[in-house]
Amino acid sequence: MGVRKDLKRAARHAGLAARTRAELTRDATGTVREVRVPPLVPRPAAGSTADIPFTNAAEAPDAVVLRRRTGGTWRPVTAAAFADEVTAVAKGLIATGLEPGDRVAVMSRTRYEWSVLDFAVWAAGGLTVPVYPTSSAEQVEWIVRDSGSCLVVTETAAHTATVLAGTAGHPERPRVRELDAGALADLAALGRPVPDEEVTKRRTALTPDTAATLCYTSGTTGRPKGCVLTHANLLAEAANTVELLHPVFKAVTGQAAATLLFLPLAHILGRTLQIACLTARIQLGHFPSLKPDELRPALKEFRPTFLVGVPYLFEKIHDTGRATAEKIGRGASFDRAHRVAVRFGAAHLNRFLGRGPGPGPALWAAWALYDLLVYRRVRKELGGRTRYAISGGSPLDRDLNLFFYAAGIMVYEGYGLTETTAAATIVPPLAPRPGTVGLPVPGTAVRIADDGEVQIKGDIVFGAYRGDPAATDRALTDGWFATGDLGSLDADGYLTITGRKKDLLVTSGGKNVSPAVLEDRLRSRPPVGQCLVVGDNRPYIAALITLDPDALAHWLAVRGRPVGTPLSALVRDEELRADVQRAVDHANRAVSRAESIRAFRLIDGEFTEENGLLTPSLKVKRHAATAAYADEIEALYAEGR
16 A cells, blocks of 8 residues: 555665654753754745746746646646746736735635735735635724734735725725736736836845734634735745655655645635645645535546545544445445555554554454545545644544544644644654644744643744734743644654643532543544533533534435434434444543533534634634623533532
């Protein structure tokens, strides 16, 4: 199987395994409290991310750096062609009055034009301010006003209407241009009289310390804060992750790397992935949705060699496989395939890491059978060529990680925040450890404070929240960023995230419980959709659980029940509750009895961005959800009395 052979080949490549050298600091008890990894790429003394398209065009003008979907076909875009398009749009921005340091907000789904616009804003000397395309008028109003954006580029007429409504009360309303209405072509036409030398002048005036972008936090606990990220921040993240991962993948697979970007470009992970791919001339395509039913056909067309996603994607691919098996009466067979994959993956990785003998003959035979029946179909769902994936945003269930490994796809987890320019840690490619989020990105240090909080230092760490020095001072101390997340370092310096400090629940019996571990494991099991673990100042831990609409429809269909049956008619259904209880049992296996979910309540509806209960990055707004379902929480505990 490809990925296992890759690991064997990698072990024979001298020097590759030594690229990540963790330097550990232990306390008096021998516990690792701090881990540092030296940079693989030195901090640049000059230049900026704006230079990337022009460097590519000068060094390899005919290299295909992007693929653009037009007319149902993925067409190549060379380095020279991309640089020319960036120049044309940058000239148009200058012609409209953009001055160095001005902010341009972009409200669009992930698409090729976003890339052009991002680099054009930088080449014209400006800063890009990403806005989630699902943002409300109120959210747009705050970001545009707080950032001081003079221009907003939208994708659709609906986005334009939202911006106009949100900024109606601004003393100086920003100019608005719309991609679907030909914004880039119009800018290119406006910019024709502007000499190319003006773009070169502005671009070369940028330095690593110049502010490059204002990225707003997701706002799970309040109003989003604008993180000022410099070109040095972006370059440190992109250059070090590329240097860590790309030589390994290229050396051991022999594939020309290519990926399909479907994460929102309003999220810092999508932005830094884009920069990293263009830096390394990795072929990049764009797709506007991460909904599995829409994404799967695009993956089969594009056929990426690696992916960067969120746990939701991998959960949905797994769930779709099980649902397909159930429809043909083979649900039990899929469950056996899952159990075999977990056992096989754990045993095989242990052998690679020198911790065990590896799978025995019976396990190999079982794997070979289910590779024919199940695992190869999983690979096909991801395009057929994908060998690696990176997952971030929230923890990926360890068993699910091992399932994909057995199916031939190594999923590396990472961890980071907007303030750390995306990934602050990542699992090293030659030292996988499912269940952790890895070691610091080269050039970064991670330490655990006395109260368990994860703190991060390095060139990837932001310098300030825009217009909020008090919040900046609370977050940064001597260069260390206090993440607000709780975690631990193992004996080798690998980080595990256990939850958020602000989310800690303290039961009336005095037990501290982090809900994140329970919620992440609950969501990984159908038919659970979203969930909220509660128990603060209560006698025990409980959960509110929503059901995923697609999973519920499938559940009803395979049992021959009307698909439109309302949840109100199902909340007492013993068979449905038994299936949800199995998900609860899976979550509880990760914690002690005192921390386990003792009761749950199925609730109608969903947690969505539209009803204000989810952030655009799919995180539950805990305070909002608790308030919205206050009566259900009271009823849940009343049932237990």
